[in-house]
Amino acid sequence: MRTQVCIIGGGPSGLLLSQLLHTAGIEGIVLERQTRDYVLGRIRAGVLETGFVDLMRRAGVSERMDREGFVHDGTLIAAGDEQFRIDFSALTGSHVLVYGQTEVTRDLYQARDKAGGTVLHECSAVKPHDLDTDAPYVTFIQDGTVQRIDCDFVAGCDGFHGPCRQEIPLDVRREYEKVYPFGWLGILSETPPVDQELIYSNSDRGFALCSMRNANLSRYYIQCSLSDAPENWTDDAFWAELKTRIPTEAAERLVIGPSIEKSIAPLRSFVTEPMRWGRLFLCGDAAHIVPPTGAKGLNTAASDIHYLFEGLSAFYADNEDEGIEKYSEKALARIWKAERFSWWMTNLLHRFPDQSEFDIKMQKADLAFLRDNAAAQQVLAENYVGLPY
Ligand code: FAS
Numbered sequence: 001m002r003t004q005v006c007i008i009g010g011g012p013s014g015l016l017l018s019q020l021l022h023t024a025g026i027e028g029i030v031l032e033r034q035t036r037d038y039v040l041g042r043i044r045a046g047v048l049e050t051g052f053v054d055l056m057r058r059a060g061v062s063e064r065m066d067r068e069g070f071v072h073d074g075t076l077i078a079a080g081d082e083q084f085r086i087d088f089s090a091l092t093g094s095h096v097l098v099y100g101q102t103e104v105t106r107d108l109y110q111a112r113d114k115a116g117g118t119v120l121h122e123c124s125a126v127k128p129h130d131l132d133t134d135a136p137y138v139t140f141i142q143d144g145t146v147q148r149i150d151c152d153f154v155a156g157c158d159g160f161h162g163p164c165r166q167e168i169p170l171d172v173r174r175e176y177e178k179v180y181p182f183g184w185l186g187i188l189s190e191t192p193p194v195d196q197e198l199i200y201s202n203s204d205r206g207f208a209l210c211s212m213r214n215a216n217l218s219r220y221y222i223q224c225s226l227s228d229a230p231e232n233w234t235d236d237a238f239w240a241e242l243k244t245r246i247p248t249e250a251a252e253r254l255v256i257g258p259s260i261e262k263s264i265a266p267l268r269s270f271v272t273e274p275m276r277w278g279r280l281f282l283c284g285d286a287a288h289i290v291p292p293t294g295a296k297g298l299n300t301a302a303s304d305i306h307y308l309f310e311g312l313s314a315f316y317a318d319n320e321d322e323g324i325e326k327y328s329e330k331a332l333a334r335i336w337k338a339e340r341f342s343w344w345m346t347n348l349l350h351r352f353p354d355q356s357e358f359d360i361k362m363q364k365a366d367l368a369f370l371r372d373n374a375a376a377q378q379v380l381a382e383n384y385v386g387l388p389y
């Protein structure tokens with residue numbers, strides 16, 4: 001087989017890139033390790049920056065998102081029983097869209113099907129070769145047969161545990177990591193959300209987040225120990241703990257119900273530099289991870305795809321290579337700002353095992369300043385709705 005861009009990974013990064021390339025008449029093949037159902041079974045991000053929404057529109061995949069997504073003009077921050085609102089639209093003139101990553105992925109799969117795109121599933125032993133030449137290729141096994149795709153470029157959209165990052169030689173690759181001493185226990189329940197907007201809550205018992213997917217599908221998280229497991233938590237135990245971590249008036253109106261999904265996500269900050277090696281370009285979780293506190297994971301994948309798509313389009317349309325030459329530099333400049341914001345939100349809202357009484361006082365002072373100061377709220381709002389691409 002031969003294509004122009006071989007995309008490794010059929011998550012949101014790989015599928016969005018594939019669809020955008022298609023709109024520019026650039027051929028791509030997506031190689032995905034799992035089945036489509038498995039990919040669509042993942043419950044992950046829920047908040048989209050307008051930059052992401054614009055990319056989906058440009059890719060021609062926004063009809064259902066525009067119809068079913070919820071525009072959020074602000075978010076609530078709670079500290080104990082006190083809460084205040086960050087007004088995104090008043091502070092930035094912008095907003096975010098609440099629309100689950102699962103639905104984004106579903107829409108992208110349907111668009112690829114409709115366009116006759118090639119997304120190969122259950123591919124194993126995927127391996128890129130000759131990345132430091134102008135004739136790279138990728139080998140993989142599907143249905144027991146070893147196959148080869150010759151291409152011009154390889155997009156490593158294979159997530160944090162994929163193989164592409166390792167293709168950058170150790171003496172070239174620099175990795176930066178911070179692992180947080182807790183995780184998020186998340187549930188999905190077919191219940192109405194507790195509020196019209198998200199509630200990020202700092203409580204003496206730990207962080208909690210009240211989010212949603214639609215008018216009758218809610219997403220809740222509580223900070224938990226890294227040694228914890230979803231099976232340690234009955235639904236009743238989860239709801240009881242959540243109620244202790246959000247303001248009383250929210251706890252009193254919380255509608256509980258059976259969980260339809262329950263999982264624990266670890267929290268880490270991670271960045272690989274550079275994000276390019278010869279004809280290989282890393283995108284999304286393959287190159288960087290953020291703690292989900294700032295809702296930046298999926299949204300930083302989007303800006304990577306934006307920069308790479310721009311670069312590849314200029315290469316094929318105008319034989320101009322500045323975009324691909326500067327891909328890593330441009331992507332990393334925005335990623336590090338998202339890493340900082342996610343780290344800051346995580347430190348602001350979580351209880352750390354080694355926190356002293358003084359540290360907790362600093363956290364409370366930070367929250368009080370954020371409550372009282374418009375400039376502080378503007379900084380949070382501008383980062384949350386998404387910094388410019
Ligand atoms: P993905 O990991 O989504 O996709 C990579 C794809 O590559 C996968 O389908 C994988 O099967 C495939 N792959 C891996 N190895 C391969 C191989 N060898 N060959 C072929 N294919 C291979 N972000 C938020 O903003 N908010 C959240 O609440 C949030 N919650 C999260 C919870 C969890 C448990 C995780 C893991 C992440 C969460 N994220 C969240 C971040 C998440 O949304 C990512 O940012 C997003 O999935 C990034 O998309 P991709 O870069 O496509 O990576």
Ligand code: PHB
Pocket residue numbers: 044045046047198209211212219292293294295296
């Ligand atoms: C979610 O709805 O899953 C969600 C929302 C905001 C976050 C993290 C997760 O910061």
